[in-house]
Amino acid sequence: MRGAVDLSSLRNRPDPAEPRAAGGSASSALVRDVTDATFGEVLELSRTVPVVVDLWAEWCGPCKQLSPILEKVVTELGGRIVLAKVDVDANPQLAQGFRAQSIPMVVALLAGQPVPLFQGAVPEQQVREVFAQLLQAAAQNGVTGTITPEDAPDDDVAESEPALPPAHAEAYAAIEAGDYERAARAYEAAITENPGDADAKAGLAQVQLLLRVQGADLQQARAAAADAPTDVDAQLLVADLDVAGGHVDDAFARLLELFSQLAGDDRAPVRARLVELFQVVGDADPRVIRARARLASLLF
Template sequence: MTDPTPGAVLRGAVDLSALRSRANAPAAQAAAQGGGQGETARADGAAPLVFDVTDESFGQVLELSRTVPVVVDLWAEWCGPCKQLSPILEKVVTELAGRLLLAKVDVDANPQLAQGFRAQSIPMVVALVAGQPVPLFTGAVPEQQVREVFAQLLQLAAQHGVTGTVPVGAASDDAAEAAEPALPPLHQEAFDAIEAGDYARAVTAYEAALQQDPRDEQARAGLGRVRLLQRVQNLDLQQARDAAASAPLDIDAQFAVADFDIAGGHVEDAFARLLDLFAQLPAADRAPVRERLLELFGLVGDSDARVIRARGRLASLLF
C-alpha cells in the first residue's frame, strides 16, 4: 500500500538508528502492556504526559511511540523562544488528555539527541510515530498553530495505526474541555476538518477567514500547511521523483518533489530544487516558482536560517 501523506514525512526525515541501541538504559517511559495503550509509571499511579528524556532513555521513548504519538521538544535553558513555546506545548498536550505525550530534550545536556534530530536551531519540535520521526516546526509559534499541527499529527498517527492513549484519570476530558478556549468559527471549522482528514474543507474555511480579515496570520499559516498536505496526499514519491528527473524544466513536476521534500523535513533540498528551476526558466515563466518559494518560506518560518539563505539567493537571481 502506498504511504498516505503526510506519510512521506516518515521516510528518512531524521536518522535516529544510532539511538535505538541505547534502549537498555533506564527510561522515562515504558511501553504499555496489552490493549494497545501506553502508560507511564509514577509513584502516585497517575500518568505524566510531559517528561524529560535523555540520550540514555530515548530508546524506550521510540518504542513507546509505537502505541501513542510522542512530541519531542528540543530546547535549552538559554533559549528565550523555547521558554515562550514550551508552556504552550505542555498546555495543548495536557488538554489532549493522553492522546499525545511530550518528551522534553535539553540539547545542551543531550548532544547525541541534538545531533540525531539535526537541531540547527531551537526551539525545534518533532514527533515520533511508530518509531519514526515526523518534523513539525522550528521556532516559537502561536498556540493555535500548535493545535492545528497536533491535529494533523493525530490524523497521521491514526493512518499508521498508532491510536493508543495514556490513562490520566476520568476527569481529564472534562478538564480539557473546560480549559480549551473557543476558536473563531472558521478556524474551528478548519481545525475539525484537519482532524477528519478533510483538507479541502479546511482550505475553504481558512480562505473564508482570510476574506474576512486579510491580516489573519494564523489563518494564512494554516492555509499554507493544509495546501501542502492536500497537494501531496495522493502522490507517489517515487513516481514524482522519476517525473522530475525526466523533465527538469517541468514546473509542476519539480513542485511535486519540492513539496515532498518540505513534508519530509528536507527543507534545503526543496529550496535548492526550486531556486535552480527559477534560474533556468525564462523570465516570463518564473512567477509561479517565485510564488511557491514564498509560500514554502512562510511554512518554514522567516527567521529560519535556511529561509534566510534561500531568500538571499532568490534576490540575487531577481536582480
C-alpha cells in the same frame, strides 16, 4: 504542518479540567514540564522568547545525561531561553507531531515555528554553541524577550484559553477528518473576515500543500523530475513532497536551482511556490531565511 511538524494538531486547546504538568524538576519559569494539553502555552510563549523542547523518556539513558546539561545552560542564560520538557511516553501526540523516532531529541520553537537542533546526547560545549546560534536567529526575527521567575505558571490555577474563532475551529475539525478541501474553505472564510489573519494564511498554505501531494507517489515524481529537469510542474511536485516529508532544504534547493535556469514569465510559478512554501515552513525558520536571501539575490 510547519516543516516536519504538524503544528495544527499540536495546538489543541487545553481542557480546563485537565491537571497541569506534574512532577519532575521542571517546575520553574525557565524549565517547564509540558504535556499534550499544555503545549499551546509554550507555543505562544515562543513568540516572546525562544523555547527549547527536550523530548525524553524515563527509560532513556542518554536523556538522563543530556537533560541536566540543558537545564544548566538554560538557567545560566538567565531567561533568554525557556526549556520545555516532554515525556514522550506520557504525551504521544507531541511525540508523533515532532516525529520523535529516537530520543533524546531537541527542537527549538521560534515565534511558533519549529527549528530542529540535534538528536542524541551531546557535550555541554556543543549545547552552548547551538543555543548561541539559536539566540542569534531569534534576534534576527525579533524574538528577544526574557523570562523572570515571576513569569512562572501558577500550578494552583488552571486557566482555559479563549475559544478558537469559528472558522479556525471548522478548519481544525476538517483537518482531523482528513477533509482538506473543507479546511481550505474554512481558512479562506477566516481570511475574508480578517485579511490580516496570519494563522489562517499559514493554515491555508498548509492544507493546500496537503491537497497537492495527496495520492502522489514520491518515486514516480522523482523519476519524472529527473527526466525533465526544466519541467516546472514536475519539479514543483517533488518540492511539495519534500516539504511534506520534512526535507525542507532539498525542496528549496531544487526550486532555487530551477528558478536560476528560467527566465521571464517562466519564473513566476516557481517564485510563487517558493513564497507559499516559505509560509508553510515559517518565516522564522533559518532555512527559510537562507532560501529567501538566495531568491532575492537571483531576483536582483
